[in-house]
Amino acid sequence: MVLKLDLGGSVHHVTILARRPHLVLSVDGRRHVVQDLDEASDGRRQLTLDGKLIAFARAGSADGAIVRLDGRSFALHRRDAAEASAAGGGANVVRAPMPGTVVMVHKRVGDKVQRGETVVTIESMKLQMKLDAPRDGEIAEIAAHEGEGFDKDAVLARLAAPAEG
Amino acid sequence: MSRLQSSINTASADFRLNEAHNRRLVAEFRAKQEAARHSRPQRDLDRLARQQKMPQRKRIEMLLDPGTPFLELSSLAANMAYGGESPSASSIVGIGMVSGREVMIRADDPTVKGGAWYPLTVKKIVRALDIAMENRLPVVHLCDSAGGFLQLQSELFPDRYMGGRIFRNQSLLSKMGVKQLALVFGHCTAGGAYIPGLSDYSVIVRGTGAVFLGGPPLVKAATGEDVTVEELGGAEMHTSVSGTCDYPADSEEHAIEIGRDIVSQWDRLPRWEAQREAPEEPFYDPAEIYGIVPDDIKKAFDMREIIARIVDGSRFHEYKPNYGTTLVCGFANIWGFKVGILANNGVLFNDSSIKGAHFIELCNQNNTPLVFLQNITGYMVGREYERRGITKDGAKMIMAQSCSRVPKFTVMCNGSFGAGNYGMCGRAFDGRFLFSWPNHQIGVMGGDQAANTLAEVKANQMKRNGGTVDQSAIDQLWEETRKAYQEQLSAYHSTSELWDDGIIDPLDTRNALGVAISASLNAPLGPPGYGVFRF
């Protein structure tokens, strides 16, 4: 079992290598020793990582966590296999950056698209925005319907998984 | 508990000789294991890749909690059967941790004849489910099998412990409240279809997973109907129409993720809380076991030296140290679990048998699991011992051992000959687990003894018939008998026939026992009591 976390658009793998005498985690193959996990419930936390104390704040989100460390906040999203399998790692979905409504759907299922081609135009906060294909491929699913609303992070379109070659 | 004092000289010639010998045996074992696990015809591997299917072992690794042990059982089952066509008896069985729960994992091997079940495959599956029942371990089936290997149907279908037993065990497990989950990665054809059918939960992978009693060719032959795999038993159909499977998965990884999620929903049945302490590594280096076990099965060695390299802190509380000294009895901890150990330091005499019976009773009274470390040539024979009642004293030990309510574990550390196998919890005595070391040999008697016995009989026969003894014929008979025996006596033959739960590297004994003991605690203790001891 490997945990897949998306940080800033790239997916990272976290897993457990050992628990005794200390918790040892692997992040993308790099070993880290975790000690003194602080259980504070107020959101302020600390732990010792590779012998160094780090303090951070954390909140769980719907599909991941938000971490504040060194004066910066980072949103992490869990990538589950359902999405990964259909989308080949999460880079294959057109995702709503904010809640809004669909103004126009430019592509249909089966259409070939190139990276950067507009798939859907949305309106959010009185602002129209074009959402583009994240890579070359074929549209496998359009979940957006003109005039309909959606929530932030909603998947509006999907590309077919890359063909094996 | 005091620490055992080792008297092993690791610089001695004997030690180095033994070490070289045992390391060679282990290397040989590892090579066989490696071949059984990974050596497959390229076209089978190519087909798997084409279907975008992961190898079973990779699926198992994904299923397991990271950084936790997986105790594989019977990795060399069927290694001496079917001309080696069914490595590991075409299946992987083992105990591991999934979503924080100890489970039995049982996986078909689609790289061997489409995952078809050989007779020993069936035996291995039945054994896996027996273990699940005895230890109340939930089962995760990783299904990918074409069904029974039809050419050998008579050896896998009709009898009590054959194919039907799998499904009988599945049903009873469910009744006992021990959950089963089937992850259908490939085809589950014919009998194989009942595995998901009788599992409490089932997940099926879109595209590659299929469940049906008869595949498209069989349907075509039987009824003339043309039907695709997907229509006949695909994920969409079974999860939306027939209800044979519960969850469709988009990929194998997705199926495993759903599976882990399902397991995480399961209640934890109450465990039997055995006496335990914080685990402690053995004081003496377990690798020294290689230099302790002699290079010849006939050479004796002190089993305390082995105990010192298996138990926590090498600490051992020896019971009755000065009485019946050929059977070493005492308390120790393995990975924290309190156990009572019985280990052979020679042939079983009257006093050692009675001591063993008494110690087994103490462990039952004290709710302490039993660990048998076998190196036994049998109970002592001869007029003197028969007069003292060696048979009835041995019977006491067998009675006490058979009726034990605490879990029992056996490790075949060296020889296991004659009735000593019985007293020391051989396969027939329903120990929870039985492991063998590569040097292990088992039989009614040793190869030399059998050859001697048969040569003696033959010589007498010749004398009766013609008066002269053809010594070369006798020698040939001796050699042939010994060779045939030697082959059957070997650990590889035992494990091929599933007389054990697998050969293990002696250095893995501590971990294997740790996982096994932990697993055994899932089942409650049996009722106390014994039959009639003969006094």
Next chain:
Amino acid sequence: MMTAPDDNPPFRKVLIANRGEIACRVIRTLREMGIASVAIHHPVEARARHVREADQAIEIWGETPVAAHLDIAQIVEAARGIGADAIHPGYGFLSENARFARAVAEAGITFIGPDADTIALMGDKIWARQFAADHGVPVAPSVMPTEDLAEFTRQATQIGFPLLIKAAAGGGGKGMSIVRSAEELEGAARHAASEAQRYFGDGRVYAELFVERPRHIEVQVFGDGKGGAIHLFERECSVQRRFQKIIEEAPAANLPAALRDEICASAVRLAAAANYRNAGTVEYILGADGRFFFLEMNTRLQVEHPVTEMITGLDLVRLQIEIAAGRDLPFAQDEITANGHAIECRICAEDPEREFLPETGTVLHLDAPQAAYLRFENALDRGQRVTADFDPMLAKLVAHGSDRAGATRRAIAALHDLALLGVKTNIDYLARVLGHPAFAAGELHTGFVTQHKAELAAAEPDEETRDKILIAAALGLRDFRDLALGVPEPHASIGHWRN
């Protein structure tokens, strides 16, 4: 600022026609003064902080929450019904609505702010500008508002370039553009006119000389309504994004004393001329050449008033209330002194990496640093939904220091320690702005954010930091944490082992 309740409070009960942090801010002063407070709220904000903190609360209804807060009749009726003798409008919403001020007054309730006529005067950009010019306050050369685009073009060309064109009735940047040559002029004018028509229903356009790299300087004034006026020094609000302030400070950076005096004096002159009553802010743009021009006068309490409070030690809301009650200005100009430097950061739910577009979410975790030199003005609650219903400003963090560098350091440290998780905010971005060398050097202008866009972008975390983040996140996921810590013995000790 803590003082004992007044022996003789000027009002018994004040309704706050606002919400959020400013409502809470006003309630705080009311409590100190021993005056009962009344909150108003739409049903969706029934459990909001300002409702809980007020002594009384009244529900108001509207199609949208904003509509409810703009419903003059309903709010005045609520105030009358509950027996409020004054209304504090806060900022935004109805705070600069002359009709509201009039309706309040007509209901026999005191409006805490200027009278309706003053609001109306200053609310019209053209009138206000003319009034300022008439009273010796410098205004930028401009074209009078007109719908006649030919006339507009002729006049505009006379002033020269660059020119700023905008809707006469507008604000917030709608229809605003900068024209640098005669060729662009006509098209820009037409565009501005259509935008003006569309957004404000008034097609008149206006143009004035555009000051390159302008600084935004404003002066806090108080008038007694009888021609008496004082100033509480200036504030600098040059750091803006999307034409809205994000960092404000007092005093302005590197402002020559003579120029400061000149600007402040002109603001007082304007307030006095208008017989201005209560708090107001005169906004200017200041060019690099030291020329400054009147921008507008805001007839209300500003969002950024705390920086003035921190350097003067005065409670501006208290002053507003006292003056509204008819009391005289409590001190003369020379009795007011400034001490140190204060910086305010507006914490907004927005994504600086994506053009500062508003973000929504839920406040999952809030942990603000506390210190005597800090103010964290907010009305946030854990679990609170941040929707697009209201302004994206969530809170204000204000830091005081003995000098500008000290205040900056404290503000950066406070932003560093401020954990507001669950909705994307500009907290980290603000820290980067404050830490930018050009900010430290006081090289400010309203295009600061655009000019330094590249340096202000968030750097990708390095590998070490990334791993820390990933581990911190992973151990927060329940199942992963269980997996890491919940595995029983002996499996935990045996670890990854294969036989």
